[in-house]
Each structure stands twice: as structure tokens, then as C-alpha cells.
Amino acid sequence: MDSGVTLALPGLDLSARGYLVDLDGTLISGGRPLPWTATLLAALAGRFVIVSNDAEHTAAELAAKLAHLVRLDVSQIVLAGECAIRLLARDRPAARVLLLASASLRQLAADLGLGLTDDDPDVVLVGRDRDFSYASIARAARSLHRGADLIVANPDTSHPGPGGEPVPETGALAAAILAAAGHRSYRVIGKPEPALFEDGLVRLGCAAAEALMIGDNPATDGAGAAAAGIRFCDARLFRGDR
Numbered sequence: 631m632d633s634g635v636t637l638a639l640p641g642l643d644l645s646a647r648g649y650l651v652d653l654d655g656t657l658i659s660g661g662r663p664l665p666w667t668a669t670l671l672a673a674l675a676g677r678f679v680i681v682s683n684d685a686e687h688t689a690a691e692l693a694a695k696l697a698h699l700v701r702l703d704v705s706q707i708v709l710a711g712e713c714a715i716r717l718l719a720r721d722r723p724a725a726r727v728l729l730l731a732s733a734s735l736r737q738l739a740a741d742l743g744l745g746l747t748d749d750d751p752d753v754v755l756v757g758r759d760r761d762f763s764y765a766s767i768a769r770a771a772r773s774l775h776r777g778a779d780l781i782v783a784n785p786d787t788s789h790p791g792p793g794g795e796p797v798p799e800t801g802a803l804a805a806a807i808l809a810a811a812g813h814r815s816y817r818v819i820g821k822p823e824p825a826l827f828e829d830g831l832v833r834l835g836c837a838a839a840e841a842l843m844i845g846d847n848p849a850t851d852g853a854g855a856a857a858a859g860i861r862f863c864d865a866r867l868f869r870g871d872r
């Protein structure tokens with residue numbers, strides 16, 4: 631263990647076989663690296679996957695966005711939106727899907743063979759759709775009323791912008807749909823639910839007990855890791871203000 635690294639990053643245990651690392655607030659903020667990001671990535675020496683509730687981009691897009699910071703293979707990036715689509719394509723390949731999501735995620739779904747429709751779907755899948763509108767709510771609410779299942783890629787209702795202002799997230803879109811359609815059960819893919827943690831462990835090739843989750847949100851990163859049997863390192867400790 632490198633004692634210098636340990637001193638710089640309090641709470642970081644470098645004895646894990648593999649690391650699941652949150653993105654926003656842990657590696658970047660407002661698109662910029664945090665003061666400890668280079669030190670952290672050097673300490674993890676490639677033994678990590680990024681696990682993020684991002685429900686807008688594909689792994690390939692995010693790898694390109696982060697290329698100035700770190701060279702990542704797409705296999706090292708686990709994102710809620712892409713994970714939701716891949717799980718749906720695997721588990722329900724014949725499903726007709728109303729997909730409220732970015733153009734790149736819609737393309738991914740089509741490439742995986744999912745049938746996308748605006749009319750009478752089997753499943754409504756909500757991602758971070760910046761074109762979300764009154765018509766989106768109407769289509770989704772009508773579909774749920776007719777019996778379609780609801781999948782929400784990311785439960786977060788907002789994330790902090792560069793000035794600390796709330797930036798609307800996927801969960802806020804889902805809340806609008808549920809406000810119109812009435813409360814019902816639905817499946818969540820993003821943290822703290824288990825899907826992203828399970829995917830990350832598979833990619834790392836290690837068991838839950840051998841891994842460490844590094845994140846800045848105890849309610850999602852921490853609680854989700856604990857439920858999955860993964861230890862948690864609170865990245866807020868890296869700031870040195872707690």
C-alpha cells in the first residue's frame with residue numbers, strides 16, 4: 631500500500647480486488663475533475679469500473695467525454711440508462727417499448743432489437759429525455775393505464791449543477807408521469823437498486839466481499855453497496871471537510 635496515497639485520500643482501502651467508482655461528485659463535478667481525481671485513479675491502477683446513474687449517455691459517449699481525464703474502455707463504464715436497455719433486451723426481447731430517452735439510447739435499443747413504439751407498448755422505460763414534454767406524459771400515462779410496465783432508469787430527481795443549482799434528472803420525469811397516471815409499482819435500475827452493482831461486479835470479475843464502492847452519496851452509493859454486500863468508501867472524506 632502506498633502510504634502517501636492513503637494520507638491524501640482518507641478512508642480509501644487499497645486492499646480490495648476491484649473498485650466500483652461513482653462519477654458525479656466522486657471523479658468529476660460540472661464536467662471537471664475533482665482535486666483528488668488523478669491521485670485516486672492512479673491508486674486504483676485500472677482495477678475499477680465506473681458505476682453511474684447517468685441515464686442519458688452510452689458508455690461509448692461517456693468514454694469520449696472523459697478522454698481528457700482518463701482513458702477508459704467501454705467495458706469499464708456501467709450506466710443506468712444503458713443498463714436498463716440491455717436488461718430489457720435480454721429479459722424481454724419481444725417487448726414493445728415506449729422509450730423516453732436520448733437519441734443515442736434510442737439507437738442502442740434499436741440496435742439490440744427492441745421494438746420502439748409510441749402506441750400501446752408493453753413497457754414504458756424512462757431515461758433522461760431532454761425532449762420530455764406534455765405529450766410524453768400523456769403517452770406514458772395512457773400506456774400505464776392500459777397495463778404497460780414502468781421501468782425508471784435512474785431514481786434521482788436532480789443533481790447539483792456547477793453553482794449548486796438543481797439540474798432535473800430522470801426521477802423528476804418519472805414523478806411527472808406517476809402524478810398523471812396515479813401511483814403504481816415500478817422497477818428502478820439505478821443506484822441504490824442492485825442492477826448496476828451486480829453488473830459492475832461481473833465486469834470486475836470479483837465477489838461482493840472483494841470489492842469496494844467509492845461514492846459521495848451514502849443514500850445511493852452507500853446503501854446500495856451495503857445491500858449488495860460491498861464495502862463503501864465515502865468520497866466526501868477526500869475533501870477533508872468532514
Ligand SMILES: [Mg+2]
Pocket residue numbers: 652653654655656845846847
Ligand atoms: Mg455522486
